[in-house]
Amino acid sequence: MFLLEVNPLVLPDIGLVFWNTIAFLVLLIVLGKFAWKPMLKAIAERESGIEEALLRADKMKAEIAAMQNENEALLAKAREERAGMIKDAKETADKMVSEAKDKAKQEYDRIISDAQLAITQQKNAALTEVKNQVGTLVVEVAEKILRKELSNKADQESYIKQIAEGVKLN
Amino acid sequence: MASRTIKSLLVLCLSLVTMTFSGHVYANEKAVQTEQSNPAVAHEPAAHEAKAFNVTETILDHIKDDHSWHLWGHTSLSLPVILYTPKGFEFFSSAKFMNEHHEHIMYKGNFDYKIIEGKVKIVDATEAIDQAASKTLWDFSITKNVASLFVSVLILLVVLLTAAGAYKKTGITTAPKGVQSFMEPIVLFVRDEVAIPNIGKKKFAKYMPFLLTIFFLVLTNNFLGLIPFFPGGANVSGNIAFTMTLAVCVFVVVNLSANKSYWEHIFWMPGMHWSMKLFLAPIELIGVFTKPISLMIRLFANITAGHILVLSLICLIFIFKTVYASAIAVPFAVFIGMIELLVAFLQAYIFTMLSAMYIGMATEEHHHEAHDHEGHKNVAHH
Numbered sequence: 420m421f422l423l424e425v426n427p428l429v430l431p432d433i434g435l436v437f438w439n440t441i442a443f444l445v446l447l448i449v450l451g452k453f454a455w456k457p458m459l460k461a462i463a464e465r466e467s468g469i470e471e472a473l474l475r476a477d478k479m480k481a482e483i484a485a486m487q488n489e490n491e492a493l494l495a496k497a498r499e500e501r502a503g504m505i506k507d508a509k510e511t512a513d514k515m516v517s518e519a520k521d522k523a524k525q526e527y528d529r530i531i532s533d534a535q536l537a538i539t540q541q542k543n544a545a546l547t548e549v550k551n552q553v554g555t556l557v558v559e560v561a562e563k564i565l566r567k568e569l570s571n572k573a574d575q576e577s578y579i580k581q582i583a584e585g586v587k588l589n
Numbered sequence: 590m591a592s593r594t595i596k597s598l599l600v601l602c603l604s605l606v607t608m609t610f611s612g613h614v615y616a617n618e619k620a621v622q623t624e625q626s627n628p629a630v631a632h633e634p635a636a637h638e639a640k641a642f643n644v645t646e647t648i649l650d651h652i653k654d655d656h657s658w659h660l661w662g663h664t665s666l667s668l669p670v671i672l673y674t675p676k677g678f679e680f681f682s683s684a685k686f687m688n689e690h691h692e693h694i695m696y697k698g699n700f701d702y703k704i705i706e707g708k709v710k711i712v713d714a715t716e717a718i719d720q721a722a723s724k725t726l727w728d729f730s731i732t733k734n735v736a737s738l739f740v741s742v743l744i745l746l747v748v749l750l751t752a753a754g755a756y757k758k759t760g761i762t763t764a765p766k767g768v769q770s771f772m773e774p775i776v777l778f779v780r781d782e783v784a785i786p787n788i789g790k791k792k793f794a795k796y797m798p799f800l801l802t803i804f805f806l807v808l809t810n811n812f813l814g815l816i817p818f819f820p821g822g823a824n825v826s827g828n829i830a831f832t833m834t835l836a837v838c839v840f841v842v843v844n845l846s847a848n849k850s851y852w853e854h855i856f857w858m859p860g861m862h863w864s865m866k867l868f869l870a871p872i873e874l875i876g877v878f879t880k881p882i883s884l885m886i887r888l889f890a891n892i893t894a895g896h897i898l899v900l901s902l903i904c905l906i907f908i909f910k911t912v913y914a915s916a917i918a919v920p921f922a923v924f925i926g927m928i929e930l931l932v933a934f935l936q937a938y939i940f941t942m943l944s945a946m947y948i949g950m951a952t953e954e955h956h957h958e959a960h961d962h963e964g965h966k967n968v969a970h971h
Contacts, residue, residue, distance in 0.1 A: 427706065428893065431830035432654060434671075434728045438735040439834040442742045446806060449746060451798035454753040458776055459797055461756035 642907055648900040652824045652893055653707050655733040656683040660819050663691060668736055672709065673727035674699055683730070700726075734831070737823030741809040748772070749805070779804050779941060787945035792952050796945070799842055803835060804941040807888065811933030814892060815926065826936075827892030829885065836885035839944045844877070847951035854955075880947050884940060891936050895929040 565578075658666035667684035676699040685696045686704045695703045700711045700722060709730065711722040731739075748768055755769035765773045779801050784793040810826040825831050853859060855873040858866050902922040906914045 427653060427708075428649070429829050429889075431828075431833050432708075432728065432732070433830075434730050434732060435654065435734050435738075435828060435830035436834050437729055438731070439738060439831050440838075442738050443802070443806065443834065443838060446742055446745060447798060447802045450749055450802055450805075454749040455776075455798040455801050457753045457756050458749075458773070459780070459794070461760075462773065462777065462780075 642910075644901070644904045644908060647904060647907075648897055650707075651900055652827060652896045654823075654828060655707055656686065656704060656709070656730060658733045658736060658819060659822070666736075666819070668733065669731045670709065671729040671731065672698070672702070673729060674711075675725050676700070733823045734825045734828055737813060737820065737825050738810065738831070740820045741806065741813055741825070744813075745805055745809055775804075776801060783938070783942050783945045787942065787949040788952065789949065793945075796842070796846075796948050799838075800941050800945055803839070803944060804937050807835070807940050808934065808937035811892060811937055812930075814896065815929055815933060824893065824896055827889060827896055829889045832885040832889040835888075835940070836881040839884060839947065840878075840881040843880070843944075843947045843951045846948060848954070850953070850955045851951045859955075880943075884943055888936050888940050891932055895925065895932055898925050899929065 656670060657668055660666055667682045667687075670679075670681050670683050670685075672679045679698045681696070681698065683704075686693055686702070686709075688694045693704050695701050695712060695716060700719075701713070702709050703712045703716060704710075705712070705718060709726065709728050710718045711726055713719045749772065752769045752772040755766065759766070764770070780793070780797060783804070784797055784800055788796055807826055810831070813821045814824050814826055816822060855877065856870050858869045858873070861869065899922050902918045902925060905918040906912065908914075
């Protein structure tokens with residue numbers, strides 16, 4: 420208390436306290452209602468707006484990423500499918516080629532064997548004909564010779580004998 | 590940009606003050622010389638000179654409240670005097686306390702009033718203070734500080750209502766403009782750096798108007814106090830009555846919003862031995878009062894100290910009685926002025942932050958029996 424009396428600086432004046440209380444209350448009420456409230460509300464609204472926009476952007480980003488992933492998956496799938504198809508086609512082609520080859524070979528073999536058969540047959544037929552012709556010729560020649568030879572009876576008989584001996588019945 | 594303007598203003602006015610007063614010093618020195626050459630008349634002006642260089646008085650005069658607002662030279666703005674005495678209210682101009690020679694005179698109202706050491710006192714016929722009668726006198730005058738406070742209130746109302754109006758006009762879709770863009774970061778600063786960290790996300794909204802009003806009122810008055818001429822020049826935030834009123838407001842708000850757990854922590858500290866509880870209760874109870882008192886003294890002392898420092902530096906010129914002292918005094922005063930700008934903001938911030946902290950302490954919820962300091966921090970995370 421003594422200090423308060425001595426130093427005028429630390430002695431509060433009732434007037435200033437009174438007016439200050441009024442001023443502060445007026446400020447608090449007026450600013451509270453007409454300044455702080457709309458300001459804080461607007462700021463909060465703007466912040467929530469920004470937050471929402473950011474969230475939305477994030478969501479969009481995620482969506483785009485998901486779409487991209489999907490696209491990639493689709494692409495990969497398509498690529499895989501294509502590869503599979505190419506592989507299948509190749510296999511089929513290979514199979515066809517080899518089948519054709521096999522078939523051709525078979526045909527070739529068959530043709531060859533047919534040809535050989537035909538050749539053999541022809542050969543045999545030709546041989547038979549040759550044999551027949553030769554036979555006929557031989558017979559004709561033999562006839563001619565015989566005719567000439569058999570004018571002599573004795574010879575005729577010796578010859579027949581000779582032939583008969585030569586012919587082996589089999 | 591704004592601080593630059595303030596800087597240059599500060600430099601300008603300090604130089605002006607220095608130049609004006611250095612002229613007086615020269616005049617006085619000349620007077621002394623002439624008096625020395627004429628010893629017959631030397632005595633009286635010398636005494637006058639000694640009185641003029643009373644540094645303490647000069648400085649105290651500048652930081653104390655006054656019933657008139659000094660404008661320039663011998664021109665002052667008279668302010669209304671409102672007195673309440675047992676004989677009722679009285680209302681008159683403070684000009685009545687001055688005669689044409691700017692000397693304090695007695696004013697005869699319901700009582701005989703006179704300004705003695707800056708305060709209105711009731712005096713008796715011999716113009717000596719009537720102590721008993723003066724105690725019954727209630728001075729509700731619009732003093733320099735009150736007027737300056739009203740100026741700051743006016744500035745705040747105009748600026749902040751303009752800023753708030755901008756939200757209504759342009760909505761929230763556009764970026765803030767003008768005053769609005771200047772105020773919004775400060776409001777956001779108070780909200781994000783002061784209110785939310787100290788009070789918590791759940792409860793801060795209720796205290797925002799209070800904290801913002803305190804912050805802006807202190808800040809504006811701190812800045813107005815740094816302006817050395819009208820409409821500044823008053824030392825409002827360095828006046829104990831101003832800081833006391835705000836501290837009392839904080840005290841009321843803190844204790845009205847205090848919850849059960851706060852009072853429990855004061856009177857019957859949980860988790861302690863009963864003897865410790867008995868020991869802690871009075872200490873905690875004192876703490877309830879020391880908190881606002883520390884608020885009051887911190888702001889008052891910081892702002893007053895700054896003003897005294899600047900004034901002391903300027904007074905150096907009059908102490909050394911040479912204009913060359915200003916070569917050192919003025920740059921130093923400008924330097925201190927710069928620091929004062931920082932202090933003006935810092936003290937407004939600290940006052941608001943501590944108020945928010947006290948409110949936060951009073952409204953804090955304690956969920957479990959963890960009463961050590963880590964426990965308090967843990968609670969905040971739940």
